[in-house]
Amino acid sequence: MPRIRHKSFECNAGCPVEGTLNLIDGKWKGVILYHLFEKTLRFNELRRRLPDITQRMLTKQLRELEKNNLIIRTVYPVIPPKVEYSLSELGRSLEPVIAALKTWGDRYLSSNEV
Amino acid sequence: MPRIRHKSFECNAGCPVEGTLNLIDGKWKGVILYHLFEKTLRFNELRRRLPDITQRMLTKQLRELEKNNLIIRTVYPVIPPKVEYSLSELGRSLEPVIAALKTWGDRYLSSNEV
DNA sequence: GCCTATAGTATCTAAAAGGATACTGTAAAA
DNA sequence: TTTTACAGTATCCTTTTAGATACTATAGGC
Numbered sequence: 001m002p003r004i005r006h007k008s009f010e011c012n013a014g015c016p017v018e019g020t021l022n023l024i025d026g027k028w029k030g031v032i033l034y035h036l037f038e039k040t041l042r043f044n045e046l047r048r049r050l051p052d053i054t055q056r057m058l059t060k061q062l063r064e065l066e067k068n069n070l071i072i073r074t075v076y077p078v079i080p081p082k083v084e085y086s087l088s089e090l091g092r093s094l095e096p097v098i099a100a101l102k103t104w105g106d107r108y109l110s111s112n113e114v
Numbered sequence: 115m116p117r118i119r120h121k122s123f124e125c126n127a128g129c130p131v132e133g134t135l136n137l138i139d140g141k142w143k144g145v146i147l148y149h150l151f152e153k154t155l156r157f158n159e160l161r162r163r164l165p166d167i168t169q170r171m172l173t174k175q176l177r178e179l180e181k182n183n184l185i186i187r188t189v190y191p192v193i194p195p196k197v198e199y200s201l202s203e204l205g206r207s208l209e210p211v212i213a214a215l216k217t218w219g220d221r222y223l224s225s226n227e228v
Numbered sequence: 229g230c231c232t233a234t235a236g237t238a239t240c241t242a243a244a245a246g247g248a249t250a251c252t253g254t255a256a257a258a
Numbered sequence: 259t260t261t262t263a264c265a266g267t268a269t270c271c272t273t274t275t276a277g278a279t280a281c282t283a284t285a286g287g288c
Contacts, residue, residue: 016219017144017212025139027246030131043265054247059266079254080264090222098131100214105130108204141276157235168277173236193284194234 020097023068028053028061030098033087036071037095040086070094134211137182142167142175147205147212150185154200184208 024030028050035041035049047058062085065071070091076082138144142164149155149163161172176199179185184205190196 015145016223017148017215018141018219019223020215020219021135021139021144025135027132030135031129034131044263047265054249055266056248056268057246060246075265080256080262081254081266083265093222094218097214097218100211101131101134104208104211105132105134108207109130109133158233161235168279169236170238170278171276174276189235192234194232194286195236195284197235 023070024094024098026061026064028057029065030101032058032061032065033070033091033094033098034102036085036087036091037098040084043083043085046085065091137184138208138212140175140178142171143179144212144215146172146175146179147184147201147208148216150199150201150205151209151212154198157197157199160199179205 024033031050032046035046041049043058043062046062047053047055050058053061062071062073066073069088072086072088074084074086076084138147145164146160149160155163157172157176160176161167161169164172167175176185176187180187183202186200186202188198188200190198
């Protein structure tokens with residue numbers, strides 16, 4: 001979504017919900033985080049785990065996650081290039097949130113309900 | 115986001131996360147749910163609680179939530195019209211998820227972190 | 229007879245998000 | 259010498275999402 005952007009999040013009721021959603025929404029961010037919770041991964045390792053994402057989108061989503069301080073990008077100055085993506089402390093703090101989303105999804109999405 | 119749409123959600127790792135996000139993402143859905151958790155509300159009551167939403171967007175978001183069985187729309191055949199929106203059982207089951215999002219947002223979004 | 233409240237539609241436009249495709253540079257392996 | 263792996267960019271295009279604005283129907287109150 002074109003999201004609500006605030007300089008600070010002193011906003012109306014329900015807004016921290018939106019704020020958090022803004023960070024993890026993005027077609028691939030949830031899955032990317034999901035894989036990074038398991039372990040640090042290189043760019044192409046992520047690509048192989050997400051066969052349908054384009055390089056452009058993977059880069060975009062990673063850059064956004066990085067800008068929001070959820071992940072850390074580490075560049076090794078070697079050739080061929082080596083770039084590792086890992087979770088930051090802040091990113092790791094999202095684990096219970098992602099877990100809550102996953103639990104709910106596992107429980108309710110597979111059935112006829114939605 | 116233009117979301118992943120599946121007939122059934124038998125999909126890859128991390129996908130229930132996306133699936134759940136698909137339901138509550140939408141610029142206003144989080145806030146709408148937030149208010150409906152408190153009590154059943156009429157269309158214009160919601161409008162007054164969300165002064166910045168347009169009528170069109172409120173209708174759209176409510177219709178999507180209804181289609182996903184998260185809320186129930188009750189029309190009273192009176193004039194002027196009276197339409198009430200309330201949470202379904204499924205919608206209410208989202209409460210811990212929304213709470214997790216809110217808790218995280220309250221804790222981390224206000225600071226400099228993001 | 230006009231105004232108000234309610235719960236919407238209908239149209240049009242702008243912005244954001246996502247996707248397809250082609251291209252880059254370097255070193256080591258074949 | 260050509261090919262391969264890596265980690266990206268650059269362009270262009272389509273789809274989705276959101277917003278602005280104007281319009282609708284009806285009963286009751288004034």
